[in-house]
Amino acid sequence: MGKWLRGWCSGVGYTMNMAMEVSVKSVFHVVAAGMIALASSSSASATETTYGAAGCGLGSVLFGDEGGFVQVFAATTNGFFGNQTLGITFGTLNCGEGALDTVGARVFIEANREALAKDIARGSGETLSSLSALAGCADDAAVGATLQQHYTAIFPDQSVPADAVSDAIMTTLSDPALQCTDIG
């Protein structure tokens, strides 16, 4: 019985080693934050209140307004079922219709903020290329290089609100040289 309870369909354990997991996770995240040197939006920073106002991202749901690993813990322990952590339905995820109907660039940026920060720091990566494709830009490499140049403007510090990040990226993409045709 105990085995069954350990998370089929999401596979999240419902066991005593949760506490250990959280600490492993946090250490991992902090180190990962170091790896991407200066990246402002690691999971560690998400445990502060910065992500509460993230609007559309996973983080806003995952960390909610409670903040901290308590929330991660709750999410993890409740994770028997696929979407308990996210409450994603046809129309929710704090985004209304946006996240569902239009897989738009702005929604994409908010949901992928951390992965984007990492990609932009090194000027390339799957998330960055996907954004470039979504925004209808002509050349992924040029987009990567340009965003990389603007890294510190886009992610000035850890407390930068999600909206500001999206705005900064969208502004950068609107550079005519990048020929992004789909940035609304």
Added chain:
Amino acid sequence: MYLLVQTFVVLAAATGVPASTAAADPGAGRVDALVLQARVAGLARSAAWLGLGHWRPTLWGGWKSEADGPAFFLAEEDGKHDPAAELEATIRAFFSREWVQTPDWLPAAGRAEDPGGEAVEGPGSERRPVSAAIAPWRVLPHPLCRFPARLAFLEDVLGIRQEELPQVVCPGLEEFRQAMSVTGVDLVFSSYYLNNPASAFGHTFLRIERAGSLVRGVRRDLLDFAIDFSADVDTRNSLAYVVKGLTGRFPGRFHRIPYYYKVREYSDYESRDIWEYQLALEKRQMDALVDHIWELGWTHFDYFYLDENCAYHILGAIDAVLPDLSLLEGLKSFVLPADTVKVLEAVDGLVTGVHYRPSLRTQFRARAAGMTRQEARAVLSLVSDPGTVLPAAFEAEQ
């Protein structure tokens, strides 16, 4: 009179009632003939029909559909337990020019829940909700708009022609098909390895490869859609959670969501590796799968944690469009997500490719393993103080 007619047309346009009466009414004779034809052919017992309605044999020799929402059945009596009645009702409903748009189980205007406690919703948005909450369906679109996979099946086996059916417009269905624009289907399996490397529990869902994700010849998988089956959980109480989960007290539903959300959730936040199994489906089968998922969006399934769980229903959806493979028979009484992968892999040629997406944690470990001591030390000092000046020996790229 003119006003009446006009009102009807306007209503028709809004709700999917046939706006055009130009299509020839084949009359009751044709419909009766089709019903008889279906009966003679024994369609109600065919694997394809049973699959589309998710009917499974009961221990007592009857049938029971796993679908638990009333909008999934058209038979007035008991479509859930009677595949034959449901088949006949479906044929008649498809030809119907008048049908009940507001059955009494639909929520009254202004209420989000029906008397049974289920929010009635569709998988798309023919009526767009203003807020983030899902708007309840107060008017059901025509059965032709709700059951496209059943329609395709009946057209195929009974020779029903498009032009003899009522000409209905289905904006929600069209929007859904457009959003999916399916060019490929993957079964996605995510593991959970963090504390117990020997464990391979997991979660399965579908990735719908969209035409729009192919940009300048390169596929951008993150831009695809995920189709997920999960329970709408309404409690944070662990005990209630376990009890309700084991006894089917949570309604499970199919959801669609941009694939990148799933990647971020599993790969980044939960440190779970992801495997994507590409399925060798013909275009016809992919379209049927998308249509069938749309059908499933009209209902819920009571979620049983041990057997009727995500993996089971995802496989059930595939089974509905590949009835000849009897995929569900390959499952044991308790369904582990990994089992569904085994079932699919056991079918010759069904899985054409496997793509592995390591979690952020896996990637981090792989990178950290390749570091020199000096590099590792530099990383650690960066963690404690982002302003640390790196040793001059490091190249800019590092």
